[in-house]
Amino acid sequence: MLINLWTSWCPPCKAEMPALQRVYANYQGQGFEILAVNATNQDNLADATAFAAQKGLKFPILVDERGDVSRLYALRSLPTSFFVDSQGVIREVVIGGPMSEALLRIRVEQLLEE
Amino acid sequence: MLPVLQIGPLAIQVPGLVLILGLWMGLNLAERYTSRQGIEPSSLYNLVFIALIAGLVGARLAYAIRYPQAFAASPTSLFSLNPGLLDPLGGTAAGIIAAVIYGQRKKIPLWPTLDALTPLLAVLTLASSLAHLASGAAFGLQSQLPWAIEVWGAKRHPTQIYEMLMASLMLIIFWPGRAVFKRWQPGIYFLAFCACSAAGALFLQAFRADSTLLANGIRNGQLAAWAVLAASLFAMGRLIKKED
Numbered sequence: 001m002l003i004n005l006w007t008s009w010c011p012p013c014k015a016e017m018p019a020l021q022r023v024y025a026n027y028q029g030q031g032f033e034i035l036a037v038n039a040t041n042q043d044n045l046a047d048a049t050a051f052a053a054q055k056g057l058k059f060p061i062l063v064d065e066r067g068d069v070s071r072l073y074a075l076r077s078l079p080t081s082f083f084v085d086s087q088g089v090i091r092e093v094v095i096g097g098p099m100s101e102a103l104l105r106i107r108v109e110q111l112l113e114e
Numbered sequence: 115m116l117p118v119l120q121i122g123p124l125a126i127q128v129p130g131l132v133l134i135l136g137l138w139m140g141l142n143l144a145e146r147y148t149s150r151q152g153i154e155p156s157s158l159y160n161l162v163f164i165a166l167i168a169g170l171v172g173a174r175l176a177y178a179i180r181y182p183q184a185f186a187a188s189p190t191s192l193f194s195l196n197p198g199l200l201d202p203l204g205g206t207a208a209g210i211i212a213a214v215i216y217g218q219r220k221k222i223p224l225w226p227t228l229d230a231l232t233p234l235l236a237v238l239t240l241a242s243s244l245a246h247l248a249s250g251a252a253f254g255l256q257s258q259l260p261w262a263i264e265v266w267g268a269k270r271h272p273t274q275i276y277e278m279l280m281a282s283l284m285l286i287i288f289w290p291g292r293a294v295f296k297r298w299q300p301g302i303y304f305l306a307f308c309a310c311s312a313a314g315a316l317f318l319q320a321f322r323a324d325s326t327l328l329a330n331g332i333r334n335g336q337l338a339a340w341a342v343l344a345a346s347l348f349a350m351g352r353l354i355k356k357e358d
Contacts, residue, residue: 019188077118077125094198095117096125102191103198105184 001033002108003082005064005075007043008051013079016098017055023104024059030112031086034059039075041067083107085114115250115265129245130197136241137162140234147233147290151226151300158230164216165209172208176201225301225353232304233290239311240285243277252277255323271321280314299357305350312343 004020006013017036024034038048040063052061064070073082081099083092092107119126141162145155177199178185178192185191191199217227246252254271256262262269288295288307295303319325319335326334 077120092198094196096127100191100194100196100199101188102178102181102184103194103196105187106181106199109184 001035001084001111002104003073003084004034004036004079005039005070005073005081006036006079007039008047009043010078012097014051016079017051017057019099019101019104020059021055021057022101023108026105027108027112028059032108032112035062036060037062037064037069039067039070039078040065041070083111085111116248117250128248129251132241132245132248133238136238136244137166137234140237140241143237143290144230144232144234148230150290150296151230153222153226153230157220157222158227160220161213161216161222161227162231162234165213168212169205169209170200172212173200173202173205176204176208179204223300225304228304229295229300232288232307235311236281236285236288236307240278240281243274243281246277247274251324252322253324254321270323273318273321273323276318276321280318284311284314299353301353302350305346305353309343309346309350312339312346315339316343 002020004016006017008014020034020036024032036052036057036059038045038061040048045063048061048063062069069075073080077095079097079099081094081097082090083094085091091111094103116128119128119131141159144158148155148158174192180201216222217224243252250265252273253265254273254276256268257271258269259271261272263272263275264270284307287310288303298306316336316339319333319339322333322335328334328337
């Protein structure tokens with residue numbers, strides 16, 4: 001699983017979304033999931049929704065209205081991504097972005113192979 | 115841990131910044147003492163620059179060779195700024211090969227050059243420990259000691275601080291201004307630094323929780339440290355014997 005914290009005003013967050021969508025489309029059938037948590041406490045929900053619709057994002061977009069998830073995951077910079085294995089253990093944290101598609105594919109395949 | 119320094123809209127990756135500062139300070143320190151080895155400062159700068167560029171390109175290509183399908187699906191990722199797509203071993207090999215070729219073409223003597231580079235290596239080792247502290251990498255085993263620090267959700271040995279203390283000690287011991295090093299034959303200064311650093315790494319690896327564990331509790335890093343220690347001592351022995 002990939003947990004991705006993002007906002008619609010953050011250019012690197014927006015830049016990596018198409019790659020996230022392509023990787024999601026490729027690997028969802030093998031059990032891979034993306035939870036894209038919008039840090040809504042520092043974003044505008046209408047802008048975030050419009051962006052997700054415009055880019056055709058199919059993975060779940062969660063709304064962190066009060067910033068609880070951002071605090072819990074010690075968000076320091078946007079975007080921040082957490083690669084989580086099947087046991088629920090965070091295996092890698094990528095702070096900043098955009099992540100390249102190759103990086104996403106390699107990390108997802110490594111998690112799926114375990 | 116301070117992986118990112120947020121200054122307004124700028125998110126500065128602290129580990130990278132620390133390493134760049136370390137490179138700059140190390141090169142400045144090395145430059146002050148290059149005349150002792152009879153090396154031109156410009157040759158040293160060119161050598162390091164070429165090794166760095168070759169190292170970066172080699173690290174990315176080696177990573178792409180390991181995962182050809184991922185890069186075939188996204189060829190533009192070859193030019194990505196993600197440090198996670200670099201192969202350290204491939205990069206080191208490419209950097210060394212490029213430096214050797216440049217050194218041979220410019221007829222730069224091997225041992226005096228390595229001696230001239232030693233202050234840079236010492237400063238980079240210290241910068242690397244600070245980068246580890248900032249990113250939370252090279253973290254320690256869980257511990258209940260009073261000086262344990264909270265990293266990745268548990269109290270752990272502050273291995274990054276141990277590493278920093280060890281690197282500071284090495285920098286003090288191998289400070290290039292010491293008169294004693296002038297009397298040593300070329301190569302011994304560099305090899306002594308490598309041997310002491312490897313011995314330090316052997317000790318520090320015992321507290322690490324992140325490196326690969328091989329059979330009987332021996333870590334991958336310890337095996338590498340033993341190899342560097344043995345090779346350094348062997349080369350020192352050969353140089354001293356040759357001098358006699």
